[in-house]
Each structure stands twice: as C-alpha cells, then as structure tokens.
Amino acid sequence: MDQDKAPTDVHGFEEILQYLKEARGFDFTGYKRSSLMRRVHRRMSQLNIDDHVEYLDVLQANSDEFVSLFNTILINVTGFFRDPDAWEFLRSDVVPTILAERGPDEPIRVWCAGCASGEEAYGLAIVLAEGLGIDDFRQRVKIYATDVDEEALSSARHAVYSEKEVQPLGHELIQKYFEQMGGRYSFRKDLRRSVIFGRNDLVQDAPISRIDLLACRNTLMYFTAETQTKILDKFHFALAPRGMLFLGKAEMLLSHSRIFDPMDLKRRVFRKVSTSRIDVGSVFGRSFLPDRREVDQVDTLRSLAFSTGPVAQVVLDTNDVVTLANQQAKHLFSLSDRDIGRPLRDLDLSYRPVELRGYIDQVRSERRALRIKDIEWQRGPGEVLALEAHLSPLLAEDVPVGVSLVFHDVTANRRLMSELNRANQQRESAYEELQSTNEELETTNEELQSTVEELETTNEELQSTNEELETTNEELQSTNDELQAINTELRERSTELDEVNAFFAAIMSSWPAGVAVVDTSMRIVVWNAGAEDLWGMRSDEAEGEHLLNLDIGLPVAELRPIVRPALSDPTYRQEIKLDGVNRRGRSITVRVVCTALRNRTGAPTGAVLVMEPYGNGDLDPEPAAPNR
Ligand SMILES: C[S@@+](CC[C@H](N)C(=O)[O-])C[C@H]1O[C@@H](n2cnc3c(N)ncnc32)[C@H](O)[C@@H]1O
Structure with a gap:
C-alpha cells in the first residue's frame, strides 16, 4: 500500500484497536498512533487490503491473523551493548555504585523490561559478572527479563546468536561468556540460570518489586505520554530505594523529574526519588539573656536625652497643655519655646497635619496606645513627609498624668516600601515571564523529545525494513543460484539436442x-x-x-x-x-x-x-x- 493511499479512516482504525483489546486481550491503545498506524497499514498492504473495516473482517474471521499483525507491530530490533557509551557508563559508574551501596552478601535484583531476543539481558549479566566476579554473580544476581512477545522470549531463552550479533561484545568477552558451536554462539549455561525470562505486559501487568537496576530501553518511546507516565509510576514502585533506571538514548523523563533524579542525563541513567523523603530541618535553641543594667539618670541627662531623641515627641499634661517638646518636634512642627506651657488646642499642631484631639481623648479614656498611620505633612514647598503618630497614655502608678505624642518620619520607609513593591511587582512579572518561558521551553523540549522519539522509531522501523530487505536479498540470491544451475543444465541439454538434431538430419538426408x-x-x-x-x-x-x-x-x-x-x-x-x-x-x-x-x-x-x-x-x- 502506497503511504499516500494509506486509509485515513481514524474511526475504523480505533475499531481495530478496540477489537484487539476486547477479543484478543491486547491493548494497543496506549501506543503512539503514528507508528502504530504505519505498522498496521504495513500488514494490511501485505494482504492487499486498503480499508480498515475490511481488515477488521479478516482479523475476526482468521485467528492466525492476530499473530501476524502482532509480529508486524512489535519491533524487536535489539543488539548487544547498543549505544556503547551508555553501556560503558553502566560498567564504570552504575554497577560500582550499586555494589558499593549494597552489603557484600546482599542480593542484586535486575529487571530488563522489553528484552526482545535477550541480547540486553545477557549484556547486563556480562556487565554485572565483570563487576562482581563470576562466583558472586551466580550467588547474588537475579535478572528478570520480560517482554510481551512470546516468540522473542523463546528465542531469548534459546540464547544462541550469530557471529555478527555477538561482535559488539569484543573478542575477550565473547570467549569468556559464550560457547561456540558450529559458527553460532551460545551464552554460558551456568550463568544463564541467573537470567529468568517471562511474559510481562508493561501496560497491563503488575511490576516486579525490590529492583536495584531497571533497564527499559527503546521501549517506552512506542507509548503515548500518558501511558509512559503510568509505566514510569510502576517503575518507581518496582525500584528499591535509590534504585537505578536505565533508559534508551531517545528517552528523557523530562516530565518525571519529580520521581526520578538524573544520575547521568546524557547516558539516560536515573535514580529513584523516595516519595517519603523527609526534609530534615535544623532547629536551634537560643536563650536571650538581656543585659539589665540599672542606670541612675539625673534629670539633666534625661531631659537632654529626651531633647535630642531622634523622633519628634510632644508631651501633654492632663489638661492637654504642651509640657515638653523635643528638638525634632520643634523643627518638624515649627514650635518655639514659647509654645511650651500653651494648651494644645491653641497650636496648629492640634489639627495639622492631623486632627489630634479626638485621638488624644480616646487614648486618655481607653488608657491604650494608638497608632495613626498614613499622615501626610507638607513641610515646605515640594516637600511632603509621610508620618506615623504613636499616642500613648502616661500613667504614674496607674494614675493618668499625661499623653505622649511621638511622630515617626516614615517617608524614607514609605519610599523604600513603594520601591520594594515596584521591585516586587517587577520580580513577579519577571518570574511569570520566566515561568511561561520555562513552560514554553518544556513544551518545546517535549516536542523535541517526541520528534526525536519519532525519528528513533522511524530509525528502528528502517532498521527492521533493512533487515527484511536483507532477508529478501538472501532469498533472491538463493533463487538466483537455483536459476543458474537450471540454466547450465538447459545449455547442456540444448547442446545435446543440437547434436541429436544434426544426427537426425544426417539420417534423413542420407536416407x-x-x-x-x-x-x-x-x-x-x-x-x-x-x-x-x-x-x-x-x-x-x-x-x-x-x-x-x-x-x-x-x-x-x-x-x-x-x-x-x-x-x-x-x-x-x-x-x-x-x-x-x-x-x-x-x-x-x-x-x-x-x-x-x-x-x-x-x-x-x-x-x-x-x-x-x-x-x-x-x-x-x-x-x-x-x-x-
Ligand atoms: C525495539 S525493542 C527494544 C529491545 C531492547 N530493549 C533494546 O533496546 O535493544 C522493543 C521491545 O519492546 C517490547 N514491547 C512492546 N510493547 C510492550 C509491552 N506492552 N510490554 C512489554 N514489552 C513490550 C517489544 O516486544 C520489543 O521486544
């Protein structure tokens, strides 16, 4: 089927998926539609069908068709030590870290999910056996290798590979871990016992537990983001505390940084973040032992101190007569020494910058301090001050003797506050911008990732097409050999026939x-x-x-x-x-x-x-x- 002519009837396609789920118990709905469709269409074109409904009929009528479709959809491309750089990191960093964090006799549990024909599982066995030594490996390591494809699993259990397939391991490891039998290489039987193969559907089945190292490479990328999230939650559950997750090079985990920390992002190795991680805060006790010094102050000192105090203060007696005013107050409200002894009501201060008398009465009657905020005071042309007044009752052995009026100049504070507010607003808007840029980046990243995954998928498909082409090529080659043999035979026959003909003609002409x-x-x-x-x-x-x-x-x-x-x-x-x-x-x-x-x-x-x-x-x- 030409891709341009691929059926576009999405509803029909979803019906096929639904049928496979309900009747055959296999759920493909969590797979990325683009590559899934391509694989189904590929199978349809092998049968010369270009209509989803017609193909659904074939699936329903012929139970073997499911197996053929299943084999077409699942891409089993794999190999020993795919992405050598990541495997080298596994050998040099990951395995030593795992071993260092476990006791010398503790078991080590590995899960190879989506193991295809077993190369990855045996590769893990080799890396661990190299790190531990063969004996310890046999005693301590269990590798659970799972896939949904039974055919792939049975070839994995067989553990026999061609020379070309084992080549990436290098001569030394091949010699050490494989037995050669007539040009084929079989993984050592004594180590094979530590690798246990079984069927596990990552979407539907329960995960294996207490895993120290989980390799799931080039498998997640076939699933939609939503299904990937579900599978990653299962992986989080499967891993032991601080367990490691080893993904394929196209798989990033960007949106799952909550539950996995990268150990090495480039090599796609992550560590489980424990959800019960306790943030240990430090609480320090501090005892305040105020210096209490008794100071005898002579009246002079007191009045000097009052007079030179940094905030403006005016003191009224019980009759609201101005009894004291310090230098700051005199300067701020243009009071003179003559104003001392005058009733407050005779001074501008009683109503400017704020109507004070009501407040003073309140303080006196309630015997409670009062704060008046946001007072604006035009001291000179163009000079507006922000003041805050604190009115306090003065009590001598619980008997009211006056009221203290203190004026704080909060202009600088106010300015600072408004600048702070402005800065805050700017920071907030910068933060929002940053956040939205971040989100955009995240989206771009996800898009990029999915493009990379798509490319990777296409690559894998190409790889598998390539393999198919190679098989076809080999078939053609063998047909060609046969044809050549037939041709030689025919040529010999033809020569014989020519001779017989000549003989016959000679008889005829001589008769x-x-x-x-x-x-x-x-x-x-x-x-x-x-x-x-x-x-x-x-x-x-x-x-x-x-x-x-x-x-x-x-x-x-x-x-x-x-x-x-x-x-x-x-x-x-x-x-x-x-x-x-x-x-x-x-x-x-x-x-x-x-x-x-x-x-x-x-x-x-x-x-x-x-x-x-x-x-x-x-x-x-x-x-x-x-x-x-
Ligand atoms: C491209 S292979 C990757 C093999 C190997 N991990 C590697 O990277 O070389 C993807 C494997 O995922 C398996 N797979 C696909 N869907 C699966 C599922 N739902 N559960 C488990 N394995 C699945 C396929 O059968 C196939 O063997």
Whole structure:
C-alpha cells in the first residue's frame, strides 16, 4: 500500500484497536498512533487490503491473523551493548555504585523490561559478572527479563546468536561468556540460570518489586505520554530505594523529574526519588539573656536625652497643655519655646497635619496606645513627609498624668516600601515571564523529545525494513543460484539436442527414400532430401503445408485413407502403391508406407510416410539435392 493511499479512516482504525483489546486481550491503545498506524497499514498492504473495516473482517474471521499483525507491530530490533557509551557508563559508574551501596552478601535484583531476543539481558549479566566476579554473580544476581512477545522470549531463552550479533561484545568477552558451536554462539549455561525470562505486559501487568537496576530501553518511546507516565509510576514502585533506571538514548523523563533524579542525563541513567523523603530541618535553641543594667539618670541627662531623641515627641499634661517638646518636634512642627506651657488646642499642631484631639481623648479614656498611620505633612514647598503618630497614655502608678505624642518620619520607609513593591511587582512579572518561558521551553523540549522519539522509531522501523530487505536479498540470491544451475543444465541439454538434431538430419538426408513426417493435423513437419529429389519440391516449400494440398506428381488425395488412421492409432502401419509422375516427368509407381508417429508415452503425434519407387526399381540415377 502506497503511504499516500494509506486509509485515513481514524474511526475504523480505533475499531481495530478496540477489537484487539476486547477479543484478543491486547491493548494497543496506549501506543503512539503514528507508528502504530504505519505498522498496521504495513500488514494490511501485505494482504492487499486498503480499508480498515475490511481488515477488521479478516482479523475476526482468521485467528492466525492476530499473530501476524502482532509480529508486524512489535519491533524487536535489539543488539548487544547498543549505544556503547551508555553501556560503558553502566560498567564504570552504575554497577560500582550499586555494589558499593549494597552489603557484600546482599542480593542484586535486575529487571530488563522489553528484552526482545535477550541480547540486553545477557549484556547486563556480562556487565554485572565483570563487576562482581563470576562466583558472586551466580550467588547474588537475579535478572528478570520480560517482554510481551512470546516468540522473542523463546528465542531469548534459546540464547544462541550469530557471529555478527555477538561482535559488539569484543573478542575477550565473547570467549569468556559464550560457547561456540558450529559458527553460532551460545551464552554460558551456568550463568544463564541467573537470567529468568517471562511474559510481562508493561501496560497491563503488575511490576516486579525490590529492583536495584531497571533497564527499559527503546521501549517506552512506542507509548503515548500518558501511558509512559503510568509505566514510569510502576517503575518507581518496582525500584528499591535509590534504585537505578536505565533508559534508551531517545528517552528523557523530562516530565518525571519529580520521581526520578538524573544520575547521568546524557547516558539516560536515573535514580529513584523516595516519595517519603523527609526534609530534615535544623532547629536551634537560643536563650536571650538581656543585659539589665540599672542606670541612675539625673534629670539633666534625661531631659537632654529626651531633647535630642531622634523622633519628634510632644508631651501633654492632663489638661492637654504642651509640657515638653523635643528638638525634632520643634523643627518638624515649627514650635518655639514659647509654645511650651500653651494648651494644645491653641497650636496648629492640634489639627495639622492631623486632627489630634479626638485621638488624644480616646487614648486618655481607653488608657491604650494608638497608632495613626498614613499622615501626610507638607513641610515646605515640594516637600511632603509621610508620618506615623504613636499616642500613648502616661500613667504614674496607674494614675493618668499625661499623653505622649511621638511622630515617626516614615517617608524614607514609605519610599523604600513603594520601591520594594515596584521591585516586587517587577520580580513577579519577571518570574511569570520566566515561568511561561520555562513552560514554553518544556513544551518545546517535549516536542523535541517526541520528534526525536519519532525519528528513533522511524530509525528502528528502517532498521527492521533493512533487515527484511536483507532477508529478501538472501532469498533472491538463493533463487538466483537455483536459476543458474537450471540454466547450465538447459545449455547442456540444448547442446545435446543440437547434436541429436544434426544426427537426425544426417539420417534423413542420407536416407535414399523420400520421407515425409506430418503432425496430427497432417501438416508437413519433415520433408527429407529423398522426397525433394523424388517430387522436385524443396523442404522449405513443403514444410508447414497440408499433406493433401501438396502440388506434386503423386495423387496425394489417395493418401488420406492410410494416413488418417495413423493419427489416432499408435500401432498403425499400412502401405499403398500409387502411380505418379516424378520430378523429371516420368511415370512411376511408388510404394508409400505409412506408420504412426508416437511420443514417449506411446500417444500418436503424427505419421511418417516413406515413399519409394516400386517395380521398375529405379531410384533416380541423378544425385540427391544437398540437404539444407
Ligand atoms: C525495539 S525493542 C527494544 C529491545 C531492547 N530493549 C533494546 O533496546 O535493544 C522493543 C521491545 O519492546 C517490547 N514491547 C512492546 N510493547 C510492550 C509491552 N506492552 N510490554 C512489554 N514489552 C513490550 C517489544 O516486544 C520489543 O521486544
């Protein structure tokens, strides 16, 4: 089926998948549609079907068709040490790390998921046996190798590979781990016991547990992102704490960084992140032992300290008379020494920058401090200050003696705050941008990854097509060899035939009598030199003509009664004498003997007529014409 003409009826395709799921128990719905469709269409084109509904009929009617489709869909391309760089990393880093983290006698459990014909599982066995030594390997290691394809599993259990297949392992490892038998290489039996093959469908079956190293290479990429997530959750469950996951080079785990940490992203080796990981925080106790120093202050010191304090402060007595005002307050509200002793209500301060009297009454009656925020104070042209007032009741042994008004200049704070706010907003919007760029990057990455996976899939398909082409090529080669043998035989036969023909022609031309051979429709097929000589008709004129139509000196019509029976009776022989005129115009009597012509099986295929002058006995004295 030409790809351009591939059926586009998606509904029909989904029906095929649904049928396979319900009737054959195999769920292909989690596989990527593009490559899955290509594989199904490939099978359909092998059967010359270009309609999904028609193919579904074939699947339903013929139970063997499922096996053929299954074998077409599952691509079993594999090999020893595919991606040598990743395998080298496994040998140099991953295996030593696993061994270092386990006790010397602890078992090591490996899962090779999607193992195809076993090369990867035996490759893992080799790397581990190299790291542990053969004896320890036998005692401690179990490799569970699984696939959904039973045929692939049975070839994996067989463990026999060609020279070309084992080549990537190198001479030394081949010698150490394989037994050679007639050009084929069989993985060592004593180590084979540690590799256990079994059927496991990654989509539907439960995972194996307590795994230290899980290799699932070039298999995840056939599944949709959603199914990949489900499988990866199973892998997370399967792995022991800090267990390692080894993927194929096209498989990235970008969206699963939550549950797997990369150990080496390039080589696609990841570590399980434990979901119960406890964030250990540190709590430090600190004891504050304030220095309490008793200080005797003389009034002067106190009033000086008050007067030079950094914040503006005004103190009122119980009658709201201004009793104290420090330098900051005087400067801020343009108070003078004369204002000291005056009732507050007589001063601008009582209502500017804020109406104070209500608040002061509240403080006094509630005996509670009060904070007034967001006070704006226009001190000079173009100079706006932000103030915050703190009003506190002054109590002497619980008896109110006045109210303290403290004004904080929070202009700088405010400016800082608004700058901070602005910076915060900018940071937030930068963060949002970053986040969206991140998301875009993630999407691009995923797209890239899926393109890479698609390419990888196509590559694998190409690889498998290549293998098919190679097989076809070999088939053609063998047909060619056979044809060549047949050709040689034919040539020999043809030479023999030429010789027989020449021999036969020689007999015919040397025979003195006239001989004519006719086929079953009485057409002349042989007209020898004797006949030419007798009747003066050349063989090229006679051959192909009907016997009874020959224009010669013989009354040919009279031959009919003796020739016709010979065409149906293979034992027939008859002779007749006829008067005629030879090529020189002389009257002669001719004896004609007609014999049936038989093939090898004895069936009649014509008749042979031998014509000889009779009685006067004179064969023509003139020499016969040369045979052509
Ligand atoms: C391309 S091969 C990879 C073989 C090997 N892991 C490697 O990288 O050389 C993919 C394998 O995945 C297997 N497979 C496909 N679907 C599967 C499934 N649902 N469960 C288990 N194995 C599956 C196929 O049968 C095939 O053997």
